[in-house]
Amino acid sequence: MAEGSLLSDELLRHLMAVGQVDVVVGVPTLNNASTIGGVVSAVHQAFGRYFSRDRTVLINSDGGSVDGTQDVIRDCSVDQSGTVTVSHALRTMHSISTPYHGVPGKGSALRQIMTAADLAQAKVVAVLDADVASATPEWVASLVQPVRNQQFDYVAPIYSRHPLDSPLITQLVRPLFRAASGWQVREPLAAEFGCSNRFLTHCLEQAVWDDELARYGIDLWLTATALYGGFRCCQTTLGPRVAAAAHGRPGFQEVFQQVAGSVFLLLEQQASFWLTRVGSEQIPIAGPAADGGSDGQAPGVSRLASTLRDDLRNLESVLQAILSEDTLRELNAIAEANLEELHYPDALWVRTVYEFLGAFHRGVMKREHVTQALIPLYLGRTGSFLIEQASRSQAEVEAALEALCVEFERAKPSLVEHWNQNQPHAR
Amino acid sequence: MNSAAAGSPDADLLWFRDAVIYQLHVKTFADSNSDGIGDFKGLTGKLDYLRDLGVDCLWLMPMYPSPFRDDGYDIADYYSIHPSYGTLDDFRAFLDAAHARRIRVITELVLNHTSDQHTWFKQARSARDNPLRDWYVWSDTDERYKSVRIIFLDTERSNWAWDPESKAYYWHRFFFHQPDLNYDNPAVREEMWKVMSFWLELGVDGFRVDAVPYLIEREGTSCENLPETHGVMRWLRTQLDTHFPGRMLLAEANQPPEHVCEYFGDGDEFHMAFHFPLMTRMFMAVRLEDRKPLVDVVERTPEIPASCQWGIFLRNHDELTLEMVTEVEREYMYEEYGRDPVSRLNLGIRRRLAPLLDGDRRRIELMNGIVMSMPGSPIIYYGDEIGMGDNIYLGDRNGVRTPMQWNGGWNAGFSAADPERLAQPLISNPLYGYQALNVESQLRADHSLLNWMRRLMSVRRSSHVFSRGSTTFLRPANHRVLAYLRTLGKEQVLVVCNLSSSAQAVELDLRSLAGALPIEMFGKSLFPRIGELPYMLTLGPYDFFWFKLRRV
Numbered sequence: 001m002a003e004g005s006l007l008s009d010e011l012l013r014h015l016m017a018v019g020q021v022d023v024v025v026g027v028p029t030l031n032n033a034s035t036i037g038g039v040v041s042a043v044h045q046a047f048g049r050y051f052s053r054d055r056t057v058l059i060n061s062d063g064g065s066v067d068g069t070q071d072v073i074r075d076c077s078v079d080q081s082g083t084v085t086v087s088h089a090l091r092t093m094h095s096i097s098t099p100y101h102g103v104p105g106k107g108s109a110l111r112q113i114m115t116a117a118d119l120a121q122a123k124v125v126a127v128l129d130a131d132v133a134s135a136t137p138e139w140v141a142s143l144v145q146p147v148r149n150q151q152f153d154y155v156a157p158i159y160s161r162h163p164l165d166s167p168l169i170t171q172l173v174r175p176l177f178r179a180a181s182g183w184q185v186r187e188p189l190a191a192e193f194g195c196s197n198r199f200l201t202h203c204l205e206q207a208v209w210d211d212e213l214a215r216y217g218i219d220l221w222l223t224a225t226a227l228y229g230g231f232r233c234c235q236t237t238l239g240p241r242v243a244a245a246a247h248g249r250p251g252f253q254e255v256f257q258q259v260a261g262s263v264f265l266l267l268e269q270q271a272s273f274w275l276t277r278v279g280s281e282q283i284p285i286a287g288p289a290a291d292g293g294s295d296g297q298a299p300g301v302s303r304l305a306s307t308l309r310d311d312l313r314n315l316e317s318v319l320q321a322i323l324s325e326d327t328l329r330e331l332n333a334i335a336e337a338n339l340e341e342l343h344y345p346d347a348l349w350v351r352t353v354y355e356f357l358g359a360f361h362r363g364v365m366k367r368e369h370v371t372q373a374l375i376p377l378y379l380g381r382t383g384s385f386l387i388e389q390a391s392r393s394q395a396e397v398e399a400a401l402e403a404l405c406v407e408f409e410r411a412k413p414s415l416v417e418h419w420n421q422n423q424p425h426a427r
Numbered sequence: 428m429n430s431a432a433a434g435s436p437d438a439d440l441l442w443f444r445d446a447v448i449y450q451l452h453v454k455t456f457a458d459s460n461s462d463g464i465g466d467f468k469g470l471t472g473k474l475d476y477l478r479d480l481g482v483d484c485l486w487l488m489p490m491y492p493s494p495f496r497d498d499g500y501d502i503a504d505y506y507s508i509h510p511s512y513g514t515l516d517d518f519r520a521f522l523d524a525a526h527a528r529r530i531r532v533i534t535e536l537v538l539n540h541t542s543d544q545h546t547w548f549k550q551a552r553s554a555r556d557n558p559l560r561d562w563y564v565w566s567d568t569d570e571r572y573k574s575v576r577i578i579f580l581d582t583e584r585s586n587w588a589w590d591p592e593s594k595a596y597y598w599h600r601f602f603f604h605q606p607d608l609n610y611d612n613p614a615v616r617e618e619m620w621k622v623m624s625f626w627l628e629l630g631v632d633g634f635r636v637d638a639v640p641y642l643i644e645r646e647g648t649s650c651e652n653l654p655e656t657h658g659v660m661r662w663l664r665t666q667l668d669t670h671f672p673g674r675m676l677l678a679e680a681n682q683p684p685e686h687v688c689e690y691f692g693d694g695d696e697f698h699m700a701f702h703f704p705l706m707t708r709m710f711m712a713v714r715l716e717d718r719k720p721l722v723d724v725v726e727r728t729p730e731i732p733a734s735c736q737w738g739i740f741l742r743n744h745d746e747l748t749l750e751m752v753t754e755v756e757r758e759y760m761y762e763e764y765g766r767d768p769v770s771r772l773n774l775g776i777r778r779r780l781a782p783l784l785d786g787d788r789r790r791i792e793l794m795n796g797i798v799m800s801m802p803g804s805p806i807i808y809y810g811d812e813i814g815m816g817d818n819i820y821l822g823d824r825n826g827v828r829t830p831m832q833w834n835g836g837w838n839a840g841f842s843a844a845d846p847e848r849l850a851q852p853l854i855s856n857p858l859y860g861y862q863a864l865n866v867e868s869q870l871r872a873d874h875s876l877l878n879w880m881r882r883l884m885s886v887r888r889s890s891h892v893f894s895r896g897s898t899t900f901l902r903p904a905n906h907r908v909l910a911y912l913r914t915l916g917k918e919q920v921l922v923v924c925n926l927s928s929s930a931q932a933v934e935l936d937l938r939s940l941a942g943a944l945p946i947e948m949f950g951k952s953l954f955p956r957i958g959e960l961p962y963m964l965t966l967g968p969y970d971f972f973w974f975k976l977r978r979v
Contacts, residue, residue: 016932017904052755055717090759091717092906 006115011098015119018094022054023047023144024117024125028109030063032130033072035244039128039135040076040095046140048089054148057094059116060130061109064099069130073097107214110222114200124148125200126155129191134242142236143194146286154226154233155194155286158186159241163397164389167382168256170401173263176353177220179408179415180267181227182277186235188223189259195222199231213269217262224266228273234286253375260371260378264360271361275416280409308342308380309335318373322359327351331377334384344384346407352377353408354415361419440673442531443633443699443804444736445894446483447884450743451809453490453512454499454850455830458841463848465830465841467508467517471524473833476866480812480877481884484531486635486677488744490518494544496604498744498828500535500637501542505622515629522630533675534626536634538619539641540605548606552593562615563606564598564644572598575650578750581773600641600650610642610659620666627667633675636660636697639690640680652686660696675699677738683751684728694732702728702737702803707752707760709741709797710783713790713969714763716927718909720756722900725801736894737803741794742811745824746775747783770819779827781814786858788814789969792879793924796971799887800913800922802898812880813869816859821851829854834867886948886973892918901935908933908966912940921945921974925966934961945974 007015025043029036040058047056060073074097100112110127117125126143128135139157146152163170169189177188195203203225208214213221226233250258267274312319312335319328327348334344353374360370389397439445457469467490477485489499492509499509508518525532541548550559569587577583578600587596588603597606608615623634643655660676667674678690678700690697704724712721731737747764749757750773757774764783765776776783784790791814798805810831818826829851833840839853839861846853853861869875887893896915903910907927913920919940925931937943937957945954954974955962966972 013934014904017906019905019907019927019929019931053715053759090711090720090756091715092719094906 006100006102006112007119008098008101011096011112011116014094014096014098015116018055018057018096018120020055021057021094021117021120022123023051023056023148024113024120024122025056025058025140025144026110026113026117026125026127027058027060027073027130028063028106028113028127029060029065029069029073029130031065031067031069032244033065033067033069035131035133036060036069036072037076038133039130040073042135042137043128043140044076044093044095046137046144047093049137050141051144052089053091055091056089057096057120059113060095060097061100061112062097063104063109070097070099103210103215105215105218107209107211107218110218111204111209111214114204118197118200118204121197122200123197124194125197126194127192129243131244132191132241133244134240136239139192139238142238142287143192146234146236147194147196150234150286151196151232152194152234152286153196153199153231154222156185156187156223156233156235156283157190157192157238157241158235158285159190160237160239161241163394163401164386167385168259168378171349171382171385171404172353172378173220173259174401175350175405175408176263176267176357177224178280178405179412180274180277181224182274182280183227183233184280184282184405185223185227189217189220189262190223191219192238193219193222194236195226196231199226199229202229202231213262213265216258217266220262220266224270224273228270234284236286237288253372256375256378257368257371260374261367264357264367264371267357268361271419275419278412280405306339307376308344308383311376315373315376318365318369321364322370322373323352323355327355331380334380340387342380342384342387344381346404347411349377349381349404350407350411351414352381354411354418357415358418441734441736442673443484443675443677445891446531446804447481447799447887448484448486448533448738448804448806449477449480449482449809450486450488450740450806451831452488452498452744452828454488455828455841456809457831457833458844461843462511463842463844464511464850466511467513467521471517471521474521474524474528474530478528478530480881481888482530482807484533484632485525486806487532487534489535489537494542494604496542497602498823498825500537501540501544501602501605502537503542503544504546506625519629526630531632532630533633533635533677534631535637536623537637538608538610539638540599540601540607543604543606551606552590552597555593555595560593561612562609562618564609565593566596566598569596571646572644572650574647575600575644579773598644601638607641607644610656616659616662620663623663623667624670627671627674631674633677633698635677635679637679639678639697640682640686652680652682652689657689657692657696660690661692664692664696677701681748681750684724688729688731691731691735694734698734699736699738699804701806702739703748704728704751705737705801705803706740706742707747707749707756709794710747710764711756711760712909713784713794713926715759716907718906718926721797721909725898726900738806739798739801739803740806740808741798742778742780742783742808742827743806744808744828746772746777748773748775750774767819772824777817777819777824777826779815779817780808780811781859782816786814786816787969788876791876792883793926793969793971795880795883796922796973797909797924799883800893800911800920800973802894802896802913804894805887807880812877813864813866814859814876815864816854816856818852818854825851832861832865834865835862839865840867882949889948890918890920890975891915892920896920901937903933903935905931905933907931910935919943919976920948921976922971923964923966923974924971925969928968930965930967932963932965934963937962940976942978943976944979945976948973948975 043058062070100108102108124144124147143155146155173189178184356374454465456465457473458465459468490512491502492504492507493499493501547559547562550557551563590597599606640651642659643653644650675698678697680687680690681703687700690700708720708724749760765771770776830841869877892913892915896913899912901910909924911922940957943957
């Protein structure tokens with residue numbers, strides 16, 4: 001490999017053979033042998049069924065799998081995937097599996113996929129997560145078609161899921177991103193997306209790729225970059241998203257810190273874009289609107305509440321450096337309540353998050369300590385929300401989530417004021 | 428016994444396997460008597476041109492008396508020549524002259540149907556008890572064979588037509604004025620063998636048999652490719668082999684390869700059959716810049732008996748048929764090759780080769796380079812060797828049947844008649860018009876398409892590997908490069924084609940040929956010896972190479 005090159009000579013030889021393409025589907029992998037076959041099969045079937053006339057290639061960028069992931073991809077020939085006989089592809093379907101080099105993490109994999117797609121002059125790139133067990137050919141079509149047919153630059157997914165699912169998204173990422181950015185994106189942190197060549201060229205020119213954000217927050221950064229950069233964005237309905245069994249994945253605390261840290265870091269880096277935004281705008285949905293999700297999986301509520309109580313005591317000194325006196329006092333009052341009376345109101349949760357974000361910005365302590373300290377509060381808030389919404393209909397829960405987003409937007413001036421008054425310390 | 432013609436009774440009985448066939452319409456090729464219609468005397472005068480081109484066999488479109496409602500495919504008399512084309516004596520003289528130049532001649536045999544003006548049909552419809560009534564397929568209802576598809580969708584609503592004279596329906600798979608003959612009637616088969624014998628006695632070398640799959644009808648079937656139809660053909664073949672060995676039958680059966688193969692039987696039905704799917708997929712591959720459709724169809728094509736051969740072609744007198752492709756493929760072909768809705772006819776595109784390829788000389792050469800190196804006997808449609816254009820506004824398929832453009836003078840040298848009298852108007856537009864595009868001017872230019880075609884055919888003729896060799900596709904990673912190895916005994920030719928409009932690099936895995944020395948067959952240039960490493964080639968847009976592989 002030439003020094004400093006993102007692309008190995010082997011990958012370049014593959015790209016020379018593939019030549020100019022219309023659609024690239026990228027799949028970053030790291031030890032996904034158990035699920036990657038299904039994802040590749042879905043991609044190949046999509047090529048045959050929906051893009052039979054297009055020049056297509058699947059590019060797998062692997063972070064050093066030791067479980068045979070790349071072998072599975074190589075063995076997953078087009079013929080095996082296809083019961084597609086009537087509308088089979090007119091063209092050769094290509095599949096490239098290549099290791100990436102550089103900083104470990106999804107950012108490097110995406111950078112390699114995007115660079116390869118750019119060299120191949122791809123008109124559309126879609127990215128699928130390798131550990132998703134519910135990917136279908138229609139997912140690929142839904143991510144690609146808005147770019148190819150409607151000239152959108154960025155396509156974010158909408159998954160069908162119960163409103164009580166994924167509280168990290170619904171309680172923190174979605175409302176905070178919406179209030180800050182001014183855009184109503186259902187899944188700002190989605191592993192799947194579609195984008196245009198114009199957008200990926202722009203992304204490749206940015207300095208994010210060797211940054212901390214690229215490692216765990218690249219998905220969020222892509223969404224924000226598309227919105228802040230004035231690119232034409234839309235959302236598309238993919239249906240239920242079922243991730244493979246959590247074997248080998250990081251635990252909750254680590255995930256929380258990666259996610260919250262990425263959101264805070266993004267807002268830190270892109271403050272100039274969002275500080276002046278007021279209110280929020282909807283992002284159009286390309287294709288049919290999302291239907292309601294199926295069964296929700298409520299986390300253990302009693303554990304969430306007891307965590308709040310215990311950790312508030314343990315973290316008191318840390319929280320004093322982050323939260324205002326009023327906020328801390330109100331939180332202590334909540335923590336003393338009985339489990340069935342646990343009530344962590346929207347306004348207090350919003351204030352909590354904003355004060356944490358301010359602390360992150362000011363650098364009152366190491367940033368990972370800030371995000372770590374937010375965990376018990378998040379768990380308490382989630383427990384409170386689940387208790388309150390447990391007997392309500394999906395529509396009612398959706399309304400409650402929307403109210404939370406509105407509360408984040410309403411309180412944004414306090415965040416901005418707080419942000420502007422407190423310049424960060426170097427940490 | 429009357430053996431194969433072309434001047435030598437000892438001629439190879441399997442001559443058709445190595446032949447380059449040239450399809451022409453007497454009506455529009457050359458007019459000797461200035462009546463505006465081509466004729467056999469005119470054609471005879473052009474035989475030297477055809478010999479010099481490198482043609483081994485002529486396929487004549489129908490030359491029989493006909494009301495010409497389907498350009499002669501509606502035959503009104505099987506035993507004569509249309510008076511506009513001359514006489515039987517003119518035909519005999521033409522045949523002798525062709526054979527003297529070692530050019531064989533096959534004629535059109537429309538077995539499936541006649542014109543409604545044929546005396547057989549006139550008698551058959553005259554009365555229900557007429558002895559010839561049963562020579563056609565009649566019914567009191569149009570409800571029979573309901574599941575059978577209609578071929579000419581643009582003009583026909585049913586395969587049955589009402590005959591007001593005998594107050595019954597008659598069966599027709601093509602135009603309503605072309606009633607189908609009833610091959611369940613032995614008398615019809617006998618009569619058709621009599622027709623064939625008549626022309627074979629005159630010396631024709633075979634027949635291109637029109638509309639083969641439709642000879643027999645059976646309720647509850649598609650009425651295509653029925654076993655009984657094969658039975659009819661086997662009987663005719665037996666007669667042919669018994670009385671005229673070395674003569675050839677070429678089947679027109681626009682069907683998927685697996686069905687067409689059935690017409691070879693065990694080497695006891697047709698000697699040749701057109702490979703329609705290959706034709707479509709050659710066009711598809713070049714436009715897609717991807718070898719997949721072409722390789723797929725060749726690999727899907729079953730083996731045929733050693734004594735048989737495919738007829739492979741780029742264009743003919745009909746529309747570029749899209750009957751036997753998938754919906755997706757058809758949609759693609761229409762969008763890429765038939766953007767002008769007027770160019771679409773039935774399920775196909777009525778255009779000549781050059782306009783289909785936007786007049787791009789490089790693509791025309793590539794397509795000819797492929798068809799001349801694929802397994803089969805290539806068939807050239809008249810005028811395509813000079814890149815003639817078409818006129819899609821002439822109706823039906825007449826736009827690809829305009830007069831041959833011999834020179835830039837009066838009526839393109841086709842006829843001395845007043846232009847208004849011509850059988851078909853000339854192509855006169857600035858791009859493809861006869862003033863600029865004609866045989867005479869191309870003969871004068873060393874690098875004209877015509878002279879290039881002559882060289883191409885000459886190189887093809889230099890080795891039987893093209894016509895008789897096996898074919899093995901290579902699979903380089905670059906899908907825009909089509910590469911295959913033709914092998915006959917110790918002789919090997921490597922064909923490498925760039926299907927793309929941009930330059931391409933390709934690495935070929937030729938380890939099994941290590942030590943061989945590639946010699947480019949047109950310029951005789953030596954290329955680096957093949958070794959164990961991938962063999963690297965670069966090809967310009969639409970370039971192709973034919974390498975003879977020698978071991979020195």
